[in-house]
Structure formats: C-alpha cells, structure tokens
Amino acid sequence: MIYLTYNNRKHTDGAGAQLQRILSIYMISKYYNVAYIHSPLYEINYQGLACLEKNQPDPTQIEKYNTLFTLPSHPCEEFNEIHEIKYIEEDTISRYKSSSKNILLKITYGHKLVDKKREILNVPVFFPWLETRLHRPCNIAVHIRRGDVVEPKRMLPNSYYIKCMKALEKILDEANISYEFHIYTENVSKEVLITSQHHGVKGLLHHPVTMKPQDARLEELACVKNLFFHVNTSPIETLQELCNADILLASRSSYSYVAGIVKKKGVVLQHPFWHVFKKAWIPVKKASNILTHKDIILENILS
Numbered sequence: 001m002i003y004l005t006y007n008n009r010k011h012t013d014g015a016g017a018q019l020q021r022i023l024s025i026y027m028i029s030k031y032y033n034v035a036y037i038h039s040p041l042y043e044i045n046y047q048g049l050a051c052l053e054k055n056q057p058d059p060t061q062i063e064k065y066n067t068l069f070t071l072p073s074h075p076c077e078e079f080n081e082i083h084e085i086k087y088i089e090e091d092t093i094s095r096y097k098s099s100s101k102n103i104l105l106k107i108t109y110g111h112k113l114v115d116k117k118r119e120i121l122n123v124p125v126f127f128p129w130l131e132t133r134l135h136r137p138c139n140i141a142v143h144i145r146r147g148d149v150v151e152p153k154r155m156l157p158n159s160y161y162i163k164c165m166k167a168l169e170k171i172l173d174e175a176n177i178s179y180e181f182h183i184y185t186e187n188v189s190k191e192v193l194i195t196s197q198h199h200g201v202k203g204l205l206h207h208p209v210t211m212k213p214q215d216a217r218l219e220e221l222a223c224v225k226n227l228f229f230h231v232n233t234s235p236i237e238t239l240q241e242l243c244n245a246d247i248l249l250a251s252r253s254s255y256s257y258v259a260g261i262v263k264k265k266g267v268v269l270q271h272p273f274w275h276v277f278k279k280a281w282i283p284v285k286k287a288s289n290i291l292t293h294k295d296i297i298l299e300n301i302l303s
Contacts, residue, residue, distance in 0.1 A: 002096040003076060004029045005037040007084060007106040012043040014200075015065055015235065016255030020275075023261055024110030025088070026071050027123035032093050035074035037104065040066040046200035048235045049147035049186035053211075055198050064236045068127060079104040087112050115276045122278065125262050131244040132264045137178035137226070138301055140168060141245030143238075143256040144185035146216055154252045156271060158220045163287035164249055164269065165224045171294050177301070181227045182245070184238045187216045246301050249284075267300045 006022045018041055029036035041062050051058055080101035085092060088107045096103050114120045144161055148154050165181055172179045188211045196205040221227065230238065235255075242248055242259035246266040250256035252273040260268040260281060268281040269290060277283060282293045290297070 001035060001076075001101075002093070002099065002103045002105060003035040003037045003074060003079070004088070004105050004107060006039040007108045008039040008042040010084075010108045012041075012045050014046040014254070015041065015044050015061070015239075016253060016258055018044070019065070019069055019258045020254040020261075021108070021110055022069065022071070023125060023258060024114045024120075025107050026125065027120050028088060028093075028110050028113055030123045031117075031120045032090075032097070034093060034097060035076065036071065037076065038071045038073040039106075040070065045202075049188065050232050052147065052194060052198055052200050053188050053192050057199055061236065068129065068236065068240065071125070076102060076104075078102065082106065084108075089113055090117075111275060118276045118279065121261060121276070127262065129240060129244075130262065130264050134246050134265055134301060134303075137180045138172060138246045139244075140165075140179055140181045140247040140249065141242045141259075142181055142183045142249045143242055143251045143253065143259075144183060145251035145253045145255070147186045147188070147211070154273075156251060158217055160271070160286075161249065162221060162223060164284060164290055165221075167287040167290040168247065168249075168297075169225060171291070171297060175298055177298075179226060181224055182230060182241065183221060183227065184230045184233060184241065185216070185218070187218065187231055188213055189232075247297070265300075267297050 004025050006025050026036050044062055047058050047061050081103045083105050085105050085107045087109050090113060096105065142161055142165065145155050191210065191212045194201065194205065194209045194211060196203060218229065239255065239259060242256055243263045248256065248259055248263065248268045250260055250268060250270045252271055257275060260270060269284045270277055270281050272283050272285055282289065282296065284290055
C-alpha cells in the first residue's frame with residue numbers, strides 16, 4: 001500500500017503556496033484511491049506584509065493555519081520504504097501502488113499532476129468551519145494582492161478590481177440583490193526599505209525596494225458602493241473570509257486559489273494565471289467576462 005504526504009520541510013515559502021501543495025496531495029490521494037498521511041505546515045518563510053514591514057515572523061501563525069487546515073490521515077504503524085518525490089506523477093503512483101509493502105511518498109509538489117488532470121480539483125475537501133449558506137446582503141470578497149516585492153507581476157492594478165466590481169454592481173443592482181464588497185489587502189503603515197535580509201525575502205530580493213503607504217492608492221477603490229476595507233487583517237482570518245464569501249474575486253495568488261478550491265458555495269472569479277481552474281470557475285481577464293457570465297453568477301448566488 002502506498003501513502004502520500006506533503007514533504008513539509010523541503011520548500012517552506014508562503015502559507016498559500018504550501019496549503020495549495022497540501023490540498024493537491026490530499027486530492028490526488030483520493031482521486032487515485034491511495035492513502036493520505038497529513039503533514040502540517042512546519043515553517044512559513046513569508047508571513048505577509050505586516051511581518052515583512054516589522055522584519056520579524058509571527059510565531060502564532062503556523063499553529064493557527066494548522067488548526068484550520070488539518071485533513072484526515074489513514075492510520076499506519078510502520079513503513080517499509082520512504083521515498084522523497086519532487087513532483088508526483090501518475091506513473092509514479094501506478095508503479096508503487098501494486099507493491100505489497102507499506103511505502104510512504106513524501107511529495108514536495110502536486111500541482112503538475114493537478115494541472116494535467118483538472119478533474120482532481122473536484123475531489124471534495126471539508127473543514128468544519130466552511131459555510132454552506134449564502135449571505136444577504138451578498139458577501140463579495142475581493143482579494144487584492146499587494147506587497148509582493150519579489151514577484152510584482154502577480155499583482156493586478158486597482159483599475160482591474162474597480163472595473164470588475166462595477167460589473168458586479170451592475171448585475172446585482174439589475175437583479176435587485178443587496179450586496180457588500182469586502183476588500184482584503186495589505187499595506188505598509190509607514191515608508192519602509194525592504195532589503196534581501198528581511199524576513200520572508202532572504203536571498204530572493206535582488207535590490208532594495210522602498211514601500212510607501214500612498215503607493216497602494218486605496219482611495220481609488222472608494223468609487224464602488226457598499227465597500228468595506230480589511231487592510232492588514234490577520235492572514236488566517238482573511239483566508240477564512242475568502243473561503244466563505246458568496247462571490248470571490250481572486251488575485252493571481254495561491255492564497256486565493258486555495259480559497260477557491262475549498263469554498264462550498266457561490267462563485268469564483270479568477271484572473272488567469274499558471275494553474276488550472278475548476279470547471280465551475282469563471283476566468284476573468286477583463287470585466288466584460290463577468291457581464292458575459294451574468295446568468296451563471298446569478299444562478300449560483302440565488303440557489
């Protein structure tokens with residue numbers, strides 16, 4: 001019998017990326033009918049902009065994430081073999097599955113296999129804190145990724161979010177559905193110089209970057225009705241809110257991708273990036289894509 005688990009000490013970057021790996025490995029195990037052993041987060045190198053600004057980690061984050069995102073394990077007392085696998089593939093599972101031995105595969109990445117077989121994303125994932133009932137007013141969570149000094153290409157401009165929210169305004173106003181926009185983002189509290197020695201970016205930043213509060217231009221977003229800001233809210237609390245929103249307007253981020261995977265209701269609007277989407281998700285490269293899918297959106301938030 002083979003067992004799959006996350007190699008939780010191999011690539012300890014951000015929480016979103018690691019939770020995506022854990023979920024991928026769990027869903028792969030269920031899809032291929034093999035055993036799963038849960039390995040929780042061991043370390044989080046990047047813990048959000050607040051920790052980056054302070055240049056110190058939050059020692060409580062790991063336990064809080066692990067409390068929320070623990071998945072059921074298959075019992076096993078002893079393994080005959082343990083192998084470290086960088087990228088799990090279908091032929092690897094087939095090769096070990098026929099063995100009579102108890103073999104543990106410690107996997108770093110599962111996304112390549114998931115990206116090849118999108119149906120793996122349909123494997124149900126359950127956490128007791130996930131909500132199944134829709135809200136009124138309709139709760140629209142908008143994840144605006146900010147503070148990424150290493151990969152700024154992941155960040156989308158404010159104009160993208162404004163146009164998307166305006167499109168949702170139009171759809172919901174015409175349908176006479178009450179709604180609230182909840183923006184989840186990060187911003188520095190003062191001007192700060194980030195160097196390659198800062199917590200979360202050690203060795204990854206090629207040159208110092210100065211961050212200023214005014215650079216986020218959050219005031220631009222105030223043109224949207226029924227708007228609530230959640231700036232520098234606890235990353236754990238934020239992720240829960242993204243998971244439980246009726247409509248999730250996601251960023252180019254594993255953090256909101258994870259929320260899309262586990263949420264039990266509503267709609268996911270996802271800007272295209274480098275991972276496959278669930279079939280039910282709506283790809284939104286521009287706001288007009290939202291208007292095109294008006295009927296699907298309404299169907300999902302009225303059901």
